[in-house]
Amino acid sequence: MNQEVLSKLSTEELLKRHTAVKTMVWLLAIGLTGVLxxxxxxxxxxxxxxxxxxxxxxxxxxxxNVKNMKTLKKELDSRK
Known part of the structure; x- marks a missing residue:
């Protein structure tokens, strides 16, 4: 994600996106492990x-997705 785009989002929106990406990473990892x-x-x-x-x-x-999640977390931490 572009850092400029992230800076325009609200903190709540960033938190929502971070949670969604984190959930999707876990679901994908569990699903792929099961399929494998x-x-x-x-x-x-x-x-x-x-x-x-x-x-x-x-x-x-x-x-x-993990890289995307870290970028979101970094932007959230910079706002605290």
Missing amino acids: LFFIYMSIQDGLTPLLVVPLALSAIIPL
């Missing part, structure tokens, strides 16, 4: 499946 474990189980049962790549590829979203 399921596909590993399916691979053990039926042989190797190319679906194992899907949760690994989608996990690249998590660091981007």
